[in-house]
Amino acid sequence: MALRPVQVNIKALDASAVGRFWAEALGWSAYSPGVTTYAGPPGGLVWPDPVFVGVDVVPVPEGKSAAKNRMHLDLNPTSVARLLDLGATPVDVGQGEVPWTVLADPEGNEFCVLEPREIYRDTGPIAAIVVDCADPRAMARFWGEAIDWTLLRVSDDHAVFRSAAGTGPFLDFSRTSEPKTGPDRVHLDLLPDHDGEAARLRELGAGDLDLGQGEVAWSCLVDPEGHEFCVLRP
Numbered sequence: 001m002a003l004r005p006v007q008v009n010i011k012a013l014d015a016s017a018v019g020r021f022w023a024e025a026l027g028w029s030a031y032s033p034g035v036t037t038y039a040g041p042p043g044g045l046v047w048p049d050p051v052f053v054g055v056d057v058v059p060v061p062e063g064k065s066a067a068k069n070r071m072h073l074d075l076n077p078t079s080v081a082r083l084l085d086l087g088a089t090p091v092d093v094g095q096g097e098v099p100w101t102v103l104a105d106p107e108g109n110e111f112c113v114l115e116p117r118e119i120y121r122d123t124g125p126i127a128a129i130v131v132d133c134a135d136p137r138a139m140a141r142f143w144g145e146a147i148d149w150t151l152l153r154v155s156d157d158h159a160v161f162r163s164a165a166g167t168g169p170f171l172d173f174s175r176t177s178e179p180k181t182g183p184d185r186v187h188l189d190l191l192p193d194h195d196g197e198a199a200r201l202r203e204l205g206a207g208d209l210d211l212g213q214g215e216v217a218w219s220c221l222v223d224p225e226g227h228e229f230c231v232l233r234p
Contacts, residue, residue, distance in 0.1 A: 002193040003147050003201075004163070005171065006048040007038070008073065008129060009189050009230065011060040012107050019057035021105055024086050025075070026055070026125040035059060041124075048191055051167045052124050056189065064108045064185050068093050068178070070227060071186040073111045074100075074128040076120055080113055109186060120170070128170040129188070132178065133159075133225050139173040142224050145204050147190065183211060184228040189218075191232050198231045 012018035016030075019037025023030035029042040039055040040047065047054070055073075080101050084090075087106040095102050099115040112130075114120065120127035133139050140159035144151045149161040149171060161171040190197075198219035202208070209220040209228055219231040 003190050003197050004149065005053050005147060005188050006191040007054040007056040007189045009187050010055060010057045010109055011185050012057050013060065013063055015057040015059040018105060018107055021087055022055045022057065025083055053126065053129065053169055065182055067181045069110055069186050070132045070180060070184055072130050073126055074130055075111060075113050076123065076125055076127045077116050078113060083113065123169050126169040128172045130172045130174055131227060132176040133173045134175065136173045136175050138224060142205055146201055180226050187228045187230065189230045189232055192234050194234050201231065
């Protein structure tokens with residue numbers, strides 16, 4: 001098995017502007033190798049990054065719906081005022097009184113700015129990629145077979161993964177009672193090191209996804225709860 005998360009894919013009306021926002025928010029650089037805008041560590045484009053999960057912003061003709069995204073980023077502590085100056089806005093997703101701050105990027109994609117947490121001290125600017133789900137234990141079974149990251153802990157409320165090297169962000173499947181209501185605006189892109197991984201994922205319970213993408217060089221799939229993801233070319 002050699003399949004790993006390499007980027008968080010965000011759909012946007014203005015991919016260049018949203019990509020620049022995320023690059024500045026993370027203290028990274030924005031690169032435009034094609035039609036997408038990729039936010040990754042500064043110093044020149046290295047893809048896939050050996051440590052971090054990048055952010056790839058893809059242009060689409062439709063804007064975000066009012067529904068909360070099923071996937072969001074948790075950021076390590078940074079200046080909320082600076083993010084607001086960059087174009088972020090405060091949002092209320094029913095979080096109530098919490099020690100973190102919930103914001104949205106310029107096109108409404110939610111994210112959180114965390115308070116200091118020792119567990120995230122060495123992750124880089126992205127502390128965790130958080131996915132809403134109904135059954136974390138089921139997600140642990142599927143994703144534990146799907147990717148080469150290590151399952152660190154699992155309970156009725158969370159299934160938490162991190163790269164086997166113990167670097168970069170965590171991947172947290174967090175239980176919620178809210179159902180999936182539409183296509184995902186934010187999803188994971190996975191990179192295999194050989195062909196055949198998409199077929200293996202189908203055997204594990206993944207399904208094919210047709211959003212009108214036509215003939216493309218990657219495979220569009222959904223996990224057993226309907227979370228969308230793509231398997232890129234080796």
